[in-house]
Amino acid sequence: xxxxxxxxxxxxxxxxxxxxxxxxxxxxxxxxxxxxxxxxxxxxxxxxxxxxxxxxxxxxxxxxxxxxxxxxxxxxxxxxxxxxxxxxxxxxxxxxxxxxxxxxxxxxxxxxxxxxxxxxxxxxxxxxxxxxxxxxxxxxxxxxxxxxxxxxxxxxxxxxxxxxxxxxxxxxxxxxxxxxxxxxxxxxxxxxxxxxxxxxxxxxxxxxxxxxxxxxxxxxxxxxxxxxxxxxxxxxxxxxxxxxxxxxxxxxxxxxxxxxxxxxxxxxxxxxxxxxxxxxxxxxxxxxxxxxxxxxxxxxxxxxxxxxxxxxxxxxxxxxxxxxxxxxxxxxxxxxxxxxxxxxxxxxxxxxxxxxxxxxxxxxxxxxxxxxxxxxxxxxxxxxxxxxx
Numbered sequence: 001x002x003x004x005x006x007x008x009x010x011x012x013x014x015x016x017x018x019x020x021x022x023x024x025x026x027x028x029x030x031x032x033x034x035x036x037x038x039x040x041x042x043x044x045x046x047x048x049x050x051x052x053x054x055x056x057x058x059x060x061x062x063x064x065x066x067x068x069x070x071x072x073x074x075x076x077x078x079x080x081x082x083x084x085x086x087x088x089x090x091x092x093x094x095x096x097x098x099x100x101x102x103x104x105x106x107x108x109x110x111x112x113x114x115x116x117x118x119x120x121x122x123x124x125x126x127x128x129x130x131x132x133x134x135x136x137x138x139x140x141x142x143x144x145x146x147x148x149x150x151x152x153x154x155x156x157x158x159x160x161x162x163x164x165x166x167x168x169x170x171x172x173x174x175x176x177x178x179x180x181x182x183x184x185x186x187x188x189x190x191x192x193x194x195x196x197x198x199x200x201x202x203x204x205x206x207x208x209x210x211x212x213x214x215x216x217x218x219x220x221x222x223x224x225x226x227x228x229x230x231x232x233x234x235x236x237x238x239x240x241x242x243x244x245x246x247x248x249x250x251x252x253x254x255x256x257x258x259x260x261x262x263x264x265x266x267x268x269x270x271x272x273x274x275x276x277x278x279x280x281x282x283x284x285x286x287x288x289x290x291x292x293x294x295x296x297x298x299x300x301x302x303x304x305x306x307x308x309x310x311x312x313x314x315x316x317x318x319x320x321x322x323x324x325x326x327x328x329x330x331x332x333x334x335x336x337x338x339x340x341x342x343x344x345x346x347x348x349x350x351x352x353x354x355x356x357x358x359x360x361x362x363x364x365x366x367x368x369x370x371x372x373x374x375x376x377x378x379x380x381x382x383x384x385x386x387x388x389x
Contacts, residue, residue, distance in 0.1 A: 001211050001261035007167065008255050010147050011174040014248065018176040019137045022052045022094060023059025025174040029133055031092035034063040035085055037105040038096040043139065048181055049096055052137050064088060072161065072276050072283065073100045074154045078118060081108035094135045099143025102136055106151040106170040109134050119155055122162045128169040136175040141182060141247040142193030142284055144200055144254020146175035154277055161277035162365055163269065179243035187234060191339035192284030194230050194246065197253040198223060199287040203269060206305050206373045209262030219258045220312045222249050227335060234339060267371030268294045271381060274358045279350055288341040289348050292333045293388035299325035302374045345389050355385045
């Protein structure tokens with residue numbers, strides 16, 4: 001096990017009606033003038049936005065709204081939010097929604113006190129020293145952004161989709177999680193969220209770090225729980241307990257606990273980000289295509305941890321690592337397929353992807369080599385994209 005520092009300052013309020021505590025939590029963390037960030041019509045139609053804002057009013061907290069955040073959020077809304085906060089002396093952000101709203105709120109929080117362009121942080125030109133506090137009312141369990149210090153934003157100039165990872169600066173101060181808010185999610189969105197949270201665990205699990213049995217078992221346990229609960233939420237969308245388990249799994253998948261004591265990989269996310277940046281696909285669906293392709297590539301070159309995944313998560317019994325690894329890949333693909341997710345470019349609706357362009361953009365953003373389980377150069381990532389055909 002490697003040395004690590006683990007800090008998770010987020011206060012989680014979990015259960016029915018949690019969104020009604022937005023005012024209480026905001027007041028407790030010193031928020032006085034808030035920008036409420038959300039997506040499009042669903043937050044309003046479902047009533048959750050009105051309940052959050054009523055709670056803020058009752059707590060005496062002033063608020064303004066920034067709606068219209070798209071999936072795969074882009075920089076114009078971040079810049080709009082930064083200007084709103086500065087012009088109106090807003091001192092905090094509350095995101096109502098899923099990863100897109102949360103990531104946008106985090107980017108605004110980082111940009112307001114910074115004298116330069118907020119994109120400097122995502123481009124690696126500067127490090128966040130301070131940020132406005134962020135609170136979250138989660139409605140889509142998938143990205144895990146409610147418990148992480150990460151934020152993914154696309155810069156429209158050059159179509160650059162980059163994930164910024166911080167240990168502390170952008171972690172929400174509090175997150176309100178009510179599983180009932182997820183009952184009406186479309187099946188495809190639910191399934192894509194499940195793939196996303198599984199990928200967050202696997203990016204950490206596939207590591208060369210030795211003697212990480214506790215963290216391995218935590219990761220495997222959450223993965224097996226997700227695999228067990230996923231069919232329940234797909235069959236019965238208003239199954240509270242199944243929804244609760246999936247929602248909490250999404251948070252645990254990305255709040256850092258599964259990565260303690262080891263070097264993480266994250267190449268599959270980088271590979272997928274180029275797909276969703278270029279073609280606008282749902283991130284979790286893209287991961288359902290990319291991760292089995294990445295695992296197939298690794299099964300042929302570095303199968304040990306892939307084989308362990310197959311044996312411990314899916315019950316593969318083969319003693320040969322390469323065989324066990326490939327059987328694990330097939331089991332994962334079958335599971336994704338059972339949820340109605342794509343497992344190839346063709347099923348994703350992209351029968352002829354521009355692999356040359358994907359590879360070029362990937363390595364422009366991530367450097368000549370990426371990943372830690374096995375460092376990947378352009379020829380390797382091109383092969384992974386081809387394996388996803």
